């Protein structure tokens with residue numbers, strides 16, 4: 575089954591063709607980063623307009639790269655939640671028109687379910703990697719989400735813990751910006767951290783009382799902001815590499831603490847597999863720390879290739895296949911489909 579997938583929930587216009595939830599035939603990503611960098615963050619109105627401009631050629635390119643005509647596609651998939659509402663609406667309306675015009679099923683996909691499903695994908699011509707199947711625990715770390723999710727089946731999800739305030743990616747971007755790294759600062763902070771001292775600055779404990787699997791990054795963020803402001807008031811410079819290394823170490827440490835707790839929780843069945851997903855899955859320090867932790871606990875660790883960590887439509891095409899094949903009673907011809915800024919992964 576070949577699915578044409580569309581993703582436009584934030585600042586990347588994406589289309590892809592994916593076969594049977596796994597095999598990538600094409601993957602097109604039109605990034606708006608340069609536009610938003612001028613403002614230090616994503617400007618929603620500009621994002622919607624940029625999606626409108628790009629979506630037709632991005633989709634055409636995805637079909638051309640795959641060497642497939644629209645008439646030979648079996649279904650159209652689209653991210654319809656969560657994300658920036660104006661941005662989502664561009665993709666949803668475009669996908670609805672395509673599905674209507676080409677008389678194809680229309681499969682709505684939750685963005686975070688998609689991020690997790692990026693771990694199923696493999697490139698056409700590449701050896702199929704370790705065949706990942708649920709059940710597993712997914713650690714989702716992105717610009718807008720940080721959560722531990724019990725993935726019981728391809729379409730049955732339960733949140734074990736989630737952030738109470740900021741997401742890890744959001745806090746990386748904020749502190750990166752304050753130490754002079756351009757938007758989006760997460761990846762640049764990852765690089766800068768390699769040359770700094772992770773113990774140069776100390777950060778507070780992030781545990782959430784009575785909710786051991788919930789995350790909280792606002793305290794870390796405020797603490798870093800205070801350190802930077804105090805230095806500025808004294809006319810001192812904060813060393814970018816040292817702050818990057820220390821802040822990264824605090825964020826990664828907070829995440830690892832929850833995962834390690836989960837691995838040793840005697841009231842829960844220890845997962846056999848841990849799956850990392852989301853834009854921050856590209857972080858080299860987080861990947862290395864999780865790899866080491868999983869090795870120690872004899873748990874299999876999965877992480878997407880770097881090109882599939884950030885937003886892309888391959889992940890939407892992968893998850894769409896399972897949404898379609900495992901929900902036999904659902905109406906996939908519903909052209910009244912809407913977009914939603916928020917939306918639970920477990921429903």
Ligand code: KG4
Nearest residue numbers: 716717718743760761853854856857884885
């Ligand atoms: O998943 P994603 O593309 O968008 C959302 O669904 O939110 O994640 C984007 C986030 C941004 O905050 C970006 O700074 C962060 O992922 N990110 C990184 C790295 N690469 C991207 N954060 C830390 N280290 C990286 N290497």
Ligand code: ZN
Nearest residue numbers: 716853884885
């Ligand atoms: Zn995302």
